Amino acid sequence: MSQDTRSRSARSSDAAGTEVDFVLFGALGDLSQRKLYPALYHLERENLLATSTRLLGVARQDESLDGFKSRVESALKQYVPGEELDRASLKRFLTRLDYRCLDATQPEGYAEIREWRQGAGERPMVIYLAVGASLYGDICRYLQDSGSLDERSRVVVEKPIGYDLESSAEINDAIGAVFPESRIYRIDHYLGKETVQNLIALRFANPLFGTQWNQSHISHVEITVAEKVGIEGRWGYFDQAGQLRDMVQNHLLQLICLIAMDPPANLDADAIRDEKVKVLKALKPFTDDMLGRDVVRGQYIAGTSDGVNVPGYLEEPDANTESHTETFVAMKAEVSNWRWAGVPFYLRTGKRMPEKLSQIVIHFRQQPHYIFDPDQRALAANKLVIRLQPDEGIALQVLTKDSGLDKGMRLRPGPLHLDFNSAFSKTRIPDAYERLLLEVMKGQQYLFVRRDEVEHAWKWCDSLINAWRERDELPRRYPAGSWGPVASIAMITQDGRSWYEDY
Numbered sequence: 001m002s003q004d005t006r007s008r009s010a011r012s013s014d015a016a017g018t019e020v021d022f023v024l025f026g027a028l029g030d031l032s033q034r035k036l037y038p039a040l041y042h043l044e045r046e047n048l049l050a051t052s053t054r055l056l057g058v059a060r061q062d063e064s065l066d067g068f069k070s071r072v073e074s075a076l077k078q079y080v081p082g083e084e085l086d087r088a089s090l091k092r093f094l095t096r097l098d099y100r101c102l103d104a105t106q107p108e109g110y111a112e113i114r115e116w117r118q119g120a121g122e123r124p125m126v127i128y129l130a131v132g133a134s135l136y137g138d139i140c141r142y143l144q145d146s147g148s149l150d151e152r153s154r155v156v157v158e159k160p161i162g163y164d165l166e167s168s169a170e171i172n173d174a175i176g177a178v179f180p181e182s183r184i185y186r187i188d189h190y191l192g193k194e195t196v197q198n199l200i201a202l203r204f205a206n207p208l209f210g211t212q213w214n215q216s217h218i219s220h221v222e223i224t225v226a227e228k229v230g231i232e233g234r235w236g237y238f239d240q241a242g243q244l245r246d247m248v249q250n251h252l253l254q255l256i257c258l259i260a261m262d263p264p265a266n267l268d269a270d271a272i273r274d275e276k277v278k279v280l281k282a283l284k285p286f287t288d289d290m291l292g293r294d295v296v297r298g299q300y301i302a303g304t305s306d307g308v309n310v311p312g313y314l315e316e317p318d319a320n321t322e323s324h325t326e327t328f329v330a331m332k333a334e335v336s337n338w339r340w341a342g343v344p345f346y347l348r349t350g351k352r353m354p355e356k357l358s359q360i361v362i363h364f365r366q367q368p369h370y371i372f373d374p375d376q377r378a379l380a381a382n383k384l385v386i387r388l389q390p391d392e393g394i395a396l397q398v399l400t401k402d403s404g405l406d407k408g409m410r411l412r413p414g415p416l417h418l419d420f421n422s423a424f425s426k427t428r429i430p431d432a433y434e435r436l437l438l439e440v441m442k443g444q445q446y447l448f449v450r451r452d453e454v455e456h457a458w459k460w461c462d463s464l465i466n467a468w469r470e471r472d473e474l475p476r477r478y479p480a481g482s483w484g485p486v487a488s489i490a491m492i493t494q495d496g497r498s499w500y501e502d503y
């Protein structure tokens with residue numbers, strides 16, 4: 001028996017307590033194919049799905065059960081690396097599947113779900129809404145009216161919830177009319193990423209950082225979430241959203257929360273979420289004078305990606321040639337509280353950048369009195385680089401003496417580096433959705449976003465969106481394959497700083 005197989009069978013008991021049935025709305029959509037089936041397959045392979053667990057796929061297309069299974073199998077072949085796709089696990093996974101064609105906006109079809117659940121015994125039902133947020137309210141209501149739910153049913157909803165504070169409140173009200181907050185799981189998949197989880201461990205398990213984590217010791221924080229991809233056939237959705245709603249309102253603000261929050265009293269979901277809400281409330285609202293100076297919007301034009309010519313945003317399939325939607329945003333944010341006053345949080349995120357890179361850089365302040373070579377003064381500060389993807393890891397840049405007889409006391413910056421892949425090479429780093437689905441099955445909410453978090457995040461983003469609208473601010477152009485508009489570099493250099501570039 002290989003070590004891998006042994007460790008998988010050793011874990012088979014872990015599935016205890018996770019018996020659920022999944023009902024997946026949006027079962028033929030992009031998210032299900034690319035993320036949800038691969039994640040569930042991996043849980044299957046790791047023996048983390050209870051034997052009794054079943055999955056009912058729901059979508060509008062008329063599809064036979066065999067047809068559905070073969071579409072799921074194709075998705076797995078496409079999105080799971082060949083060496084991780086084994087026959088036995090695949091077969092087990094496919095036998096769990098069932099499919100119903102129904103239009104979620106029509107109440108009649110929901111009796112099928114109630115019937116499918118008959119005989120499920122004590123297994124709670126997890127309803128995963130991988131459909132547009134405008135359908136969430138109807139689906140919850142019709143599930144309830146059809147008698148498909150009980151007091152253990154849980155609902156998982158995808159981001160973005162709404163378009164602004166008002167629309168998100170309407171959607172949350174509609175979900176909340178059926179499910180209590182304790183059974184609503186709002187996904188932000190960044191919270192399931194390994195290194196994001198590690199932020200909590202790093203900050204609150206290491207006294208070294210605990211004492212340094214404030215404005216007395218940190219000069220500024222950078223967060224870069226660069227995507228190499230463009231719109232990938234999602235123009236219809238993306239053009240209504242833009243990068244601010246698609247990425248900043250959720251993923252980047254969650255990262256700020258985890259960096260900036262005070263230590264929670266314990267690891268309970270609400271203890272963590274209470275602290276995150278305090279950060280969101282402390283975000284300094286945008287004022288008119290900050291717009292030109294501290295915020296840059298961009299939209300990509302044609303350029304190259306890996307040496308191949310790629311179209312601009314306005315030339316993508318389905319594009320509207322008049323669109324002013326941003327595909328890039330950079331900004332200087334501030335958390336106005338005791339711990340962080342005066343510490344800029346520089347954020348940037350965009351599509352069609354030169355590479356896929358998500359990282360946080362914490363820049364520590366320099367020593368109050370400097371005694372080394374004056375030419376090296378700019379080097380003399382520690383940086384903590386937290387790499388979310390690719391190559392998950394954490395590196396602390398420290399200064400040591402350059403070795404050699406002729407070097408005197410010259411400084412050399414170098415990393416104390418923890419590379420997750422080599423340090424923990426026996427363990428595959430699970431995808432965020434695997435962890436999140438597992439937590440839903442266990443009924444644990446600490447990696448999910450509470451309603452007030454979503455709403456405070458919208459409130460802050462709305463202030464910026466309204467300001468853009470009032471000023472009729474157009475996005476600046478940047479070529480695909482570049483790091484965004486030149487103005488995003490000027491935004492940080494005006495403060496005597498630069499984006500960290502040791503990729």
Ligand SMILES: NC(=O)C1=CN([C@@H]2O[C@H](COP(=O)(O)OP(=O)(O)OC[C@H]3O[C@@H](n4cnc5c(N)ncnc54)[C@H](OP(=O)(O)O)[C@@H]3O)[C@@H](O)[C@H]2O)C=CC1
Nearest residue numbers: 026027028029030031059060061103104130131132158159
């Ligand atoms: N794709 C992604 O990478 C991400 C997506 N999300 C969110 O996930 C959700 C799904 O996105 P995505 O998978 O991209 O969307 P797609 O458009 O690819 O898929 C939508 C799915 O919903 C089904 N559907 C639509 N309307 C109905 C209806 N009236 N009744 C029943 N089924 C319906 C479609 O069924 P049919 O095919 O039969 O029409 C299809 O299976 C959205 O909320 C999105 O914002 C969040 C993060 C990332």
Ligand SMILES: O=C1O[C@H](COP(=O)(O)O)[C@@H](O)[C@H](O)[C@H]1O
Nearest residue numbers: 159189227229246247251358389
């Ligand atoms: O939620 C979303 O995230 C993806 C980026 O996720 P990542 O895990 O690949 O960093 C983004 O492409 C998509 O537009 C957005 O909706």
